[in-house]
Amino acid sequence: MNNFLKLVWNEQIKLYAQKSTWIMIVLIAAIVLGTGLLAKFMGSGIATEEYGADWQTELQEENAALAKEMEEDEFAGFANPFVIQKNEYYLENDIKPLPYDGWEYVLENAALTSLLSLFTIIVAAGIVSNEFKWGTIKLLLIRPISRTKILLSKYVSVLLFALTLLVSMLAASWIVGALLFGLNGASPMIVQETSSGFEQTSVLKEILQGYGFGMVTLVMMATFAFMISTIFRSSGMAIGLAIFLMMAGNALVAFVSQYSWSKYILFANTNLGQYFNGSEPMIEGMTLAFSLSILAIYFFIFLAAAWTAFTKRDIAGN
Amino acid sequence: MAGKAAMTLIGLKKTIGNKPIIKGLTFEIQAGEVFGFLGPNGAGKTTTIRMMVGLMDITEGDVLIEGKSIKDDFKEAIRHVGAIVENPEMYPFLSGWKNLQHYARMTEGVSQERIKEVVELVGLGNAIHEKAGRYSLGMRQRLGIAQALLHKPSILILDEPTNGLDPSGIREIRKYIRNLAEKENVAVIVSSHLLSEIELMCDRIGVIKKGELIAIESVKTVEDHSALKDVHIEVHPLEMAKDYLQSEMAQTIAINKKELIVSAKREDIPHILKNLVNRGMDVYGVRILQSTLEDKFFDLIGENAIE
Numbered sequence: 001m002n003n004f005l006k007l008v009w010n011e012q013i014k015l016y017a018q019k020s021t022w023i024m025i026v027l028i029a030a031i032v033l034g035t036g037l038l039a040k041f042m043g044s045g046i047a048t049e050e051y052g053a054d055w056q057t058e059l060q061e062e063n064a065a066l067a068k069e070m071e072e073d074e075f076a077g078f079a080n081p082f083v084i085q086k087n088e089y090y091l092e093n094d095i096k097p098l099p100y101d102g103w104e105y106v107l108e109n110a111a112l113t114s115l116l117s118l119f120t121i122i123v124a125a126g127i128v129s130n131e132f133k134w135g136t137i138k139l140l141l142i143r144p145i146s147r148t149k150i151l152l153s154k155y156v157s158v159l160l161f162a163l164t165l166l167v168s169m170l171a172a173s174w175i176v177g178a179l180l181f182g183l184n185g186a187s188p189m190i191v192q193e194t195s196s197g198f199e200q201t202s203v204l205k206e207i208l209q210g211y212g213f214g215m216v217t218l219v220m221m222a223t224f225a226f227m228i229s230t231i232f233r234s235s236g237m238a239i240g241l242a243i244f245l246m247m248a249g250n251a252l253v254a255f256v257s258q259y260s261w262s263k264y265i266l267f268a269n270t271n272l273g274q275y276f277n278g279s280e281p282m283i284e285g286m287t288l289a290f291s292l293s294i295l296a297i298y299f300f301i302f303l304a305a306a307w308t309a310f311t312k313r314d315i316a317g318n
Numbered sequence: 319m320a321g322k323a324a325m326t327l328i329g330l331k332k333t334i335g336n337k338p339i340i341k342g343l344t345f346e347i348q349a350g351e352v353f354g355f356l357g358p359n360g361a362g363k364t365t366t367i368r369m370m371v372g373l374m375d376i377t378e379g380d381v382l383i384e385g386k387s388i389k390d391d392f393k394e395a396i397r398h399v400g401a402i403v404e405n406p407e408m409y410p411f412l413s414g415w416k417n418l419q420h421y422a423r424m425t426e427g428v429s430q431e432r433i434k435e436v437v438e439l440v441g442l443g444n445a446i447h448e449k450a451g452r453y454s455l456g457m458r459q460r461l462g463i464a465q466a467l468l469h470k471p472s473i474l475i476l477d478e479p480t481n482g483l484d485p486s487g488i489r490e491i492r493k494y495i496r497n498l499a500e501k502e503n504v505a506v507i508v509s510s511h512l513l514s515e516i517e518l519m520c521d522r523i524g525v526i527k528k529g530e531l532i533a534i535e536s537v538k539t540v541e542d543h544s545a546l547k548d549v550h551i552e553v554h555p556l557e558m559a560k561d562y563l564q565s566e567m568a569q570t571i572a573i574n575k576k577e578l579i580v581s582a583k584r585e586d587i588p589h590i591l592k593n594l595v596n597r598g599m600d601v602y603g604v605r606i607l608q609s610t611l612e613d614k615f616f617d618l619i620g621e622n623a624i625e
Contacts, residue, residue: 007424144397314374
């Protein structure tokens with residue numbers, strides 16, 4: 001095991017010795033900071049002002065103003081009813097609205113997990129194929145270590161990299177959010193919209209879910225890219241295919257959703273959010289257990305294909 | 319060549335698709351021996367080496383390293399091997415030192431001291447802390463040899479080790495290799511398509527052509543003193559010397575510029591010269607053209623055709 005950790009350590013050293021890795025990390029920090037600054041200074045609709053002691057009256061006045069705006073301006077009909085309903089929920093349940101804070105900012109940044117997926121795909125697509133590109137694969141595979149172990153150490157390294165990115169992004173979001181918007185305590189409750197109306201939940205739970213669901217796509221697509229690059233030794237092809245599928249996957253499923261076999265498509269199952277907060281699953285008859293099984297099957301097929309290609313192949317040419 | 323076999327090839331075959339690439343190689347390499355693996359480009363040298371180190375599957379036959387099969391007992395067999403396969407490719411973004419540390423972590427028991435020792439041995443000095451991407455080909459070769467020596471292998475395989483080196487670099491590598499074989503009892507396998515380069519460092523040379531071993535020669539037999547060699551003698555007057563030697567030695571003697579070319583044994587040379595001088599001719603120089611393995615193997619190898 002000690003020896004396996006050394007392999008992972010080697011992979012991490014190689015990863016962080018490359019400039020491209022640091023560019024990814026700096027980009028994430030810059031984007032987090034950038035969106036924070038944009039939201040703070042140019043954002044509209046972010047309630048950074050705290051409501052006063054007579055917040056009920058303030059909310060009623062706000063709703064009246066919004067309703068009036070809707071009569072005058074037809075475009076206001078898109079966003080205003082949502083705010084009005086939310087305000088009514090506060091009034092009915094006697095909850096004083098909290099101002100926008102760093103926790104909510106962290107929660108909103110869950111959308112950036114697709115950026116993490118993108119970067120992890122790039123790393124996953126290169127970690128095996130680059131050894132072939134550099135020619136170092138020949139020196140790597142003539143050590144008293146099985147190919148299985150070397151491949152596994154590379155895969156674990158990809159996951160470790162994803163985890164590092166995730167933690168960095170969470171930390172950056174939390175710090176930027178806290179500095180720009182402040183924090184409403186250690187674990188404030190927020191009001192979120194669900195399919196059955198509004199509901200008060202813990203922001204930590206929401207953050208965990210938001211990022212957790214994002215990680216499912218990340219792990220699946222990174223594993224996919226890892227497989228493609230191991231089989232075809234081409235990082236470009238692996239990156240292209242994985243990103244294309246990640247973007248087009250949902251559209252693809254929607255396109256064929258009238259057929260019952262469509263629920264076996266990977267992308268019908270990557271969004272586990274469809275089973276939470278009272279949402280309807282994408283295709284009728286799907287359950288959480290079903291999706292988890294399908295995900296597990298794809299996961300093992302990807303890894304088995306990569307393993308077969310890597311352990312059986314003749315290392316020839318350059 | 320007393321000693322135990324460090325590596326044994328037994329009917330080694332490789333077929334890719336339907337095409338036989340290696341058609342059954344059988345030979346042994348002894349500990350402390352430098353073995354030259356010679357053949358034109360495309361003869362199957364690199365394929366054979368890739369099978370020796372387990373980078374390629376063996377279609378038929380086996381390679382035994384210190385008695386362990388590379389096919390069935392990869393880890394036990396490969397731990398005795400250090401190798402450079404084709405070019406010494408390194409991670410360009412890591413320093414030479416970090417490249418070595420990387421490989422050191424992959425084998426048990428390679429200490430920091432050992433890394434320092436190996437760096438010293440190949441003479442990389444301070445350059446070891448520069449990025450390998452900035453190394454010249456010669457420095458990369460040295461780093462390549464360093465990574466192959468880290469774990470004190472009993473078999474060292476070097477694929478075209480003098481590629482891209484200048485003459486002084488080649489001489490140095492030759493010196494390391496001889497040293498390793500003689501002092502550390504390492505079996506060294508050196509492949510090359512240039513015979514003139516490896517005949518100087520090898521004890522034995524195996525010639526491969528189109529996937530078949532066509533000759534194994536001990537280099538020493540070629541240095542046989544009783545063999546006839548071409549002796550070039552710069553002498554004046556030329557015609558007189560030629561006539562005299564032709565009658566004396568009963569052979570047709572060629573003239574090349576100011577030299578006579580006489581075919582003679584080493585032991586006859588002083589006698590010839592004495593006679594020339596005694597007959598009042600001026601001898602300005604004598605040189606023996608080494609009969610190289612090149613001549614010997616040229617017919618075997620033929621032209622450098624890749625088929």
